[in-house]
Amino acid sequence: MTSHSGAPGAEPATGQISDYYGSLGPLLQMAWDDNFHFGYWEGPSDASSVQEATDRFTDLLIERLRVGPGDRVLDVGCGIGKPALRVAASTGASVVGITISRSQVEQGTARAAAEGRSDQVAFQFADGTAMPFADGSFDAILAFESINHMDRPKALAEMARVLVPGGRLVLTDVTPPPDHTYRPDEETDVVTSLVRFEDWPGLIRDAGLRLDELTDVTEHTRGTVDRLVDGILSCRRDFEAAHGISVQQVLDAAKEALPTVSGVGCLICVAQKP
Ligand code: SAH
Numbered sequence: 001m002t003s004h005s006g007a008p009g010a011e012p013a014t015g016q017i018s019d020y021y022g023s024l025g026p027l028l029q030m031a032w033d034d035n036f037h038f039g040y041w042e043g044p045s046d047a048s049s050v051q052e053a054t055d056r057f058t059d060l061l062i063e064r065l066r067v068g069p070g071d072r073v074l075d076v077g078c079g080i081g082k083p084a085l086r087v088a089a090s091t092g093a094s095v096v097g098i099t100i101s102r103s104q105v106e107q108g109t110a111r112a113a114a115e116g117r118s119d120q121v122a123f124q125f126a127d128g129t130a131m132p133f134a135d136g137s138f139d140a141i142l143a144f145e146s147i148n149h150m151d152r153p154k155a156l157a158e159m160a161r162v163l164v165p166g167g168r169l170v171l172t173d174v175t176p177p178p179d180h181t182y183r184p185d186e187e188t189d190v191v192t193s194l195v196r197f198e199d200w201p202g203l204i205r206d207a208g209l210r211l212d213e214l215t216d217v218t219e220h221t222r223g224t225v226d227r228l229v230d231g232i233l234s235c236r237r238d239f240e241a242a243h244g245i246s247v248q249q250v251l252d253a254a255k256e257a258l259p260t261v262s263g264v265g266c267l268i269c270v271a272q273k274p
Contacts, residue, residue, distance in 0.1 A: 014100040017191045031231035036079040037145040038221040058083045064170045067093040071139040076128040077146020081108030088121045098126040129154040136164045143171035148192045156207035163273040177263040191257040209271040218265030
Protein backbone atom coordinates (compact mmCIF):
# COMPACT_ATOMS: atom_id res chain seq x y z
CA MET A 1 0.00 0.00 0.00
CA THR A 2 1.19 3.44 -0.71
CA SER A 3 2.47 5.32 2.24
CA HIS A 4 2.61 9.04 1.77
CA SER A 5 5.32 10.74 3.73
CA GLY A 6 4.21 14.31 3.57
CA ALA A 7 2.81 14.69 0.09
CA PRO A 8 0.26 12.62 -1.84
CA GLY A 9 2.02 10.33 -4.29
CA ALA A 10 5.34 10.37 -2.41
CA GLU A 11 7.50 7.25 -2.13
CA PRO A 12 6.25 4.60 0.31
CA ALA A 13 7.76 5.24 3.74
CA THR A 14 8.61 1.64 4.55
CA GLY A 15 9.99 2.59 7.97
CA GLN A 16 6.66 4.10 8.92
CA ILE A 17 4.79 0.95 7.81
CA SER A 18 7.21 -1.23 9.72
CA ASP A 19 6.64 0.86 12.88
CA TYR A 20 2.91 0.61 12.32
CA TYR A 21 3.03 -3.21 12.33
CA GLY A 22 5.58 -3.18 15.14
CA SER A 23 3.01 -1.73 17.51
CA LEU A 24 -0.17 -3.10 15.96
CA GLY A 25 1.14 -6.63 15.28
CA PRO A 26 1.20 -7.84 18.90
CA LEU A 27 -2.31 -6.46 19.42
CA LEU A 28 -3.56 -8.14 16.23
CA GLN A 29 -2.09 -11.43 17.42
CA MET A 30 -4.02 -11.24 20.69
CA ALA A 31 -7.23 -9.62 19.49
CA TRP A 32 -7.49 -11.18 16.03
CA ASP A 33 -5.23 -13.94 14.72
CA ASP A 34 -1.75 -14.58 13.35
CA ASN A 35 -3.38 -14.05 9.95
CA PHE A 36 -3.12 -10.30 9.42
CA HIS A 37 -5.97 -10.18 6.93
CA PHE A 38 -9.76 -10.01 6.71
CA GLY A 39 -11.94 -12.96 7.52
CA TYR A 40 -14.18 -14.49 4.85
CA TRP A 41 -17.65 -15.57 5.97
CA GLU A 42 -20.02 -17.50 3.68
CA GLY A 43 -22.99 -15.36 4.70
CA PRO A 44 -24.70 -13.58 7.62
CA SER A 45 -25.54 -16.87 9.38
CA ASP A 46 -21.97 -18.22 9.10
CA ALA A 47 -20.76 -18.48 12.70
CA SER A 48 -17.14 -19.34 11.81
CA SER A 49 -14.50 -18.13 14.23
CA VAL A 50 -11.93 -15.52 13.21
CA GLN A 51 -9.34 -18.28 12.84
CA GLU A 52 -11.63 -20.32 10.57
CA ALA A 53 -12.70 -17.31 8.52
CA THR A 54 -9.16 -15.99 8.00
CA ASP A 55 -7.82 -19.44 7.07
CA ARG A 56 -10.78 -19.87 4.70
CA PHE A 57 -9.75 -16.66 2.93
CA THR A 58 -6.19 -18.01 2.62
CA ASP A 59 -7.57 -21.24 1.14
CA LEU A 60 -9.58 -19.33 -1.47
CA LEU A 61 -6.35 -17.70 -2.62
CA ILE A 62 -4.34 -20.94 -2.47
CA GLU A 63 -6.80 -22.55 -4.92
CA ARG A 64 -6.20 -19.68 -7.30
CA LEU A 65 -2.39 -20.00 -7.16
CA ARG A 66 -2.64 -23.45 -8.83
CA VAL A 67 0.77 -24.58 -7.59
CA GLY A 68 2.14 -27.93 -6.46
CA PRO A 69 5.35 -29.63 -5.36
CA GLY A 70 8.39 -28.21 -7.18
CA ASP A 71 6.78 -24.81 -7.76
CA ARG A 72 8.23 -21.65 -6.24
CA VAL A 73 5.82 -19.15 -4.67
CA LEU A 74 6.63 -15.61 -3.55
CA ASP A 75 4.50 -14.13 -0.75
CA VAL A 76 4.82 -10.34 -0.97
CA GLY A 77 4.00 -8.70 2.37
CA CYS A 78 3.99 -11.96 4.33
CA GLY A 79 3.09 -10.73 7.84
CA ILE A 80 4.27 -13.24 10.43
CA GLY A 81 4.12 -16.12 7.97
CA LYS A 82 0.87 -17.92 8.69
CA PRO A 83 -0.46 -17.75 5.10
CA ALA A 84 2.93 -18.72 3.58
CA LEU A 85 3.12 -21.81 5.79
CA ARG A 86 -0.42 -22.75 4.87
CA VAL A 87 0.44 -22.46 1.16
CA ALA A 88 3.44 -24.73 1.70
CA ALA A 89 1.53 -27.29 3.77
CA SER A 90 -1.43 -27.59 1.44
CA THR A 91 0.35 -27.46 -1.96
CA GLY A 92 3.86 -28.81 -1.38
CA ALA A 93 5.31 -25.75 -3.16
CA SER A 94 8.27 -23.90 -1.69
CA VAL A 95 7.58 -20.38 -0.50
CA VAL A 96 9.63 -17.23 0.04
CA GLY A 97 7.91 -14.56 2.12
CA ILE A 98 9.09 -10.96 2.10
CA THR A 99 8.22 -8.07 4.40
CA ILE A 100 9.70 -4.73 5.38
CA SER A 101 9.42 -5.59 9.08
CA ARG A 102 12.50 -7.27 10.59
CA SER A 103 10.52 -8.62 13.53
CA GLN A 104 8.07 -10.26 11.12
CA VAL A 105 11.00 -11.96 9.35
CA GLU A 106 12.12 -13.33 12.72
CA GLN A 107 8.65 -14.49 13.69
CA GLY A 108 8.04 -16.12 10.31
CA THR A 109 11.40 -17.88 10.43
CA ALA A 110 10.66 -19.22 13.92
CA ARG A 111 7.24 -20.39 12.79
CA ALA A 112 8.73 -22.25 9.81
CA ALA A 113 11.22 -23.97 12.14
CA ALA A 114 8.49 -24.86 14.65
CA GLU A 115 6.46 -26.45 11.85
CA GLY A 116 9.51 -28.34 10.54
CA ARG A 117 9.42 -26.48 7.23
CA SER A 118 12.64 -24.47 7.26
CA ASP A 119 13.73 -26.18 4.04
CA GLN A 120 10.52 -25.32 2.27
CA VAL A 121 9.61 -21.86 3.56
CA ALA A 122 11.94 -18.89 4.06
CA PHE A 123 11.37 -15.30 5.07
CA GLN A 124 13.48 -12.30 4.23
CA PHE A 125 13.54 -8.56 4.55
CA ALA A 126 12.76 -6.99 1.16
CA ASP A 127 10.65 -4.26 -0.38
CA GLY A 128 7.91 -5.40 -2.76
CA THR A 129 8.51 -2.36 -4.97
CA ALA A 130 12.23 -3.14 -5.48
CA MET A 131 12.78 -6.87 -5.11
CA PRO A 132 16.17 -8.58 -4.90
CA PHE A 133 15.15 -11.41 -7.24
CA ALA A 134 16.11 -12.17 -10.84
CA ASP A 135 13.53 -11.96 -13.62
CA GLY A 136 11.35 -15.06 -13.84
CA SER A 137 12.23 -16.40 -10.37
CA PHE A 138 8.74 -17.50 -9.27
CA ASP A 139 5.90 -19.63 -10.63
CA ALA A 140 3.26 -17.75 -8.65
CA ILE A 141 2.93 -14.75 -6.38
CA LEU A 142 0.63 -14.15 -3.44
CA ALA A 143 0.10 -10.59 -2.21
CA PHE A 144 -2.45 -10.87 0.56
CA GLU A 145 -3.71 -7.52 1.85
CA SER A 146 -0.30 -5.93 1.35
CA ILE A 147 -0.35 -3.98 -1.93
CA ASN A 148 -2.46 -1.35 -0.18
CA HIS A 149 0.79 -0.37 1.58
CA MET A 150 2.73 0.01 -1.65
CA ASP A 151 2.92 2.13 -4.77
CA ARG A 152 0.70 -0.22 -6.77
CA PRO A 153 2.10 0.36 -10.30
CA LYS A 154 5.66 -0.10 -9.02
CA ALA A 155 4.81 -3.22 -7.03
CA LEU A 156 2.86 -4.76 -9.93
CA ALA A 157 5.72 -4.08 -12.37
CA GLU A 158 8.10 -5.85 -9.99
CA MET A 159 5.75 -8.78 -9.55
CA ALA A 160 5.38 -9.10 -13.34
CA ARG A 161 9.16 -9.03 -13.68
CA VAL A 162 9.91 -11.81 -11.19
CA LEU A 163 7.14 -14.13 -12.46
CA VAL A 164 7.89 -16.78 -15.08
CA PRO A 165 5.89 -16.49 -18.33
CA GLY A 166 2.56 -18.14 -17.60
CA GLY A 167 3.02 -17.47 -13.86
CA ARG A 168 0.06 -16.38 -11.76
CA LEU A 169 -0.45 -13.44 -9.45
CA VAL A 170 -3.13 -13.71 -6.77
CA LEU A 171 -3.78 -10.69 -4.58
CA THR A 172 -6.34 -8.98 -2.42
CA ASP A 173 -6.77 -5.26 -2.00
CA VAL A 174 -8.71 -3.03 0.33
CA THR A 175 -11.25 -0.85 -1.48
CA PRO A 176 -12.91 2.43 -0.50
CA PRO A 177 -16.67 2.49 0.08
CA PRO A 178 -18.60 3.18 -3.14
CA ASP A 179 -20.11 6.37 -1.68
CA HIS A 180 -17.13 8.60 -2.67
CA THR A 181 -16.38 9.62 0.92
CA TYR A 182 -12.71 8.69 0.38
CA ARG A 183 -10.63 11.64 -0.81
CA PRO A 184 -7.07 10.45 -1.49
CA ASP A 185 -5.82 14.00 -2.04
CA GLU A 186 -6.66 14.86 1.55
CA GLU A 187 -4.69 11.93 2.96
CA THR A 188 -1.13 13.08 3.49
CA ASP A 189 0.47 10.84 6.07
CA VAL A 190 -1.11 7.41 5.93
CA VAL A 191 0.36 3.93 5.63
CA THR A 192 -2.38 2.64 3.39
CA SER A 193 -3.88 4.10 0.23
CA LEU A 194 -7.01 3.00 -1.54
CA VAL A 195 -7.92 2.74 -5.21
CA ARG A 196 -11.34 1.88 -6.57
CA PHE A 197 -12.43 -1.56 -7.76
CA GLU A 198 -12.82 -0.13 -11.28
CA ASP A 199 -9.16 0.90 -11.36
CA TRP A 200 -7.86 -2.66 -11.19
CA PRO A 201 -8.20 -3.77 -14.85
CA GLY A 202 -6.06 -0.78 -15.89
CA LEU A 203 -3.45 -1.41 -13.18
CA ILE A 204 -3.08 -5.04 -14.30
CA ARG A 205 -2.92 -4.13 -17.99
CA ASP A 206 -0.32 -1.40 -17.40
CA ALA A 207 1.88 -3.94 -15.60
CA GLY A 208 1.84 -6.12 -18.73
CA LEU A 209 -0.30 -8.80 -17.08
CA ARG A 210 -3.55 -10.42 -18.23
CA LEU A 211 -6.52 -10.16 -15.88
CA ASP A 212 -8.10 -13.54 -15.10
CA GLU A 213 -10.47 -12.64 -12.28
CA LEU A 214 -11.61 -9.57 -10.37
CA THR A 215 -14.12 -10.29 -7.60
CA ASP A 216 -15.65 -7.95 -5.04
CA VAL A 217 -15.79 -9.96 -1.79
CA THR A 218 -16.93 -7.10 0.45
CA GLU A 219 -20.12 -8.93 1.45
CA HIS A 220 -17.98 -11.79 2.76
CA THR A 221 -15.39 -9.75 4.64
CA ARG A 222 -17.85 -7.33 6.24
CA GLY A 223 -17.88 -9.20 9.58
CA THR A 224 -14.23 -8.31 10.15
CA VAL A 225 -14.57 -4.93 11.85
CA ASP A 226 -17.14 -5.94 14.50
CA ARG A 227 -15.21 -9.06 15.39
CA LEU A 228 -11.94 -7.16 15.60
CA VAL A 229 -13.50 -4.63 17.96
CA ASP A 230 -14.89 -7.48 20.09
CA GLY A 231 -11.46 -9.11 20.11
CA ILE A 232 -9.75 -5.91 21.23
CA LEU A 233 -12.27 -5.32 24.00
CA SER A 234 -11.91 -8.81 25.35
CA CYS A 235 -8.10 -8.95 25.31
CA ARG A 236 -7.57 -5.41 26.55
CA ARG A 237 -6.45 -6.27 30.06
CA ASP A 238 -4.18 -9.14 29.05
CA PHE A 239 -2.58 -7.03 26.32
CA GLU A 240 -1.85 -4.15 28.66
CA ALA A 241 -0.40 -6.48 31.27
CA ALA A 242 1.79 -8.26 28.69
CA HIS A 243 3.03 -5.18 26.83
CA GLY A 244 2.91 -2.36 29.35
CA ILE A 245 1.25 -0.05 26.84
CA SER A 246 -2.39 0.87 26.63
CA VAL A 247 -4.57 -0.53 23.88
CA GLN A 248 -5.85 3.00 23.37
CA GLN A 249 -2.35 4.22 22.52
CA VAL A 250 -1.93 1.50 19.91
CA LEU A 251 -5.33 2.22 18.40
CA ASP A 252 -4.76 5.97 18.33
CA ALA A 253 -1.48 5.48 16.49
CA ALA A 254 -3.11 3.06 14.04
CA LYS A 255 -6.00 5.41 13.46
CA GLU A 256 -3.67 8.26 12.67
CA ALA A 257 -1.93 6.11 10.09
CA LEU A 258 -5.08 4.95 8.31
CA PRO A 259 -7.23 6.75 5.75
CA THR A 260 -10.15 8.64 7.23
CA VAL A 261 -12.87 6.50 5.76
CA SER A 262 -15.12 3.84 7.20
CA GLY A 263 -16.79 0.89 5.54
CA VAL A 264 -13.88 -0.34 3.42
CA GLY A 265 -14.36 -3.31 1.13
CA CYS A 266 -12.14 -6.03 -0.29
CA LEU A 267 -11.39 -7.56 -3.67
CA ILE A 268 -9.61 -10.60 -5.06
CA CYS A 269 -7.60 -10.10 -8.24
CA VAL A 270 -5.97 -12.87 -10.25
CA ALA A 271 -3.70 -12.19 -13.21
CA GLN A 272 -1.30 -14.08 -15.42
CA LYS A 273 1.97 -13.15 -17.04
CA PRO A 274 1.60 -13.77 -20.79
N1 SAH B 1 -0.12 -11.17 4.03
C1 SAH B 1 0.00 -11.23 5.47
C2 SAH B 1 0.22 -9.84 6.10
C3 SAH B 1 -0.73 -8.74 5.69
S1 SAH B 1 -0.35 -7.23 6.56
C4 SAH B 1 -1.21 -11.91 6.06
O1 SAH B 1 -2.20 -12.06 5.35
O2 SAH B 1 -1.16 -12.32 7.23
C5 SAH B 1 0.62 -6.34 5.34
C6 SAH B 1 2.04 -6.85 5.18
O3 SAH B 1 2.67 -6.12 4.12
C7 SAH B 1 2.95 -6.67 6.40
O4 SAH B 1 3.73 -7.83 6.54
C8 SAH B 1 3.88 -5.50 5.98
O5 SAH B 1 5.14 -5.54 6.61
C9 SAH B 1 4.00 -5.80 4.50
N2 SAH B 1 4.47 -4.69 3.66
C10 SAH B 1 4.04 -3.41 3.66
N3 SAH B 1 4.72 -2.69 2.75
C11 SAH B 1 5.61 -3.53 2.16
C12 SAH B 1 6.60 -3.39 1.14
N4 SAH B 1 6.83 -2.22 0.53
N5 SAH B 1 7.31 -4.48 0.80
C13 SAH B 1 7.11 -5.68 1.40
N6 SAH B 1 6.19 -5.88 2.35
C14 SAH B 1 5.45 -4.82 2.73
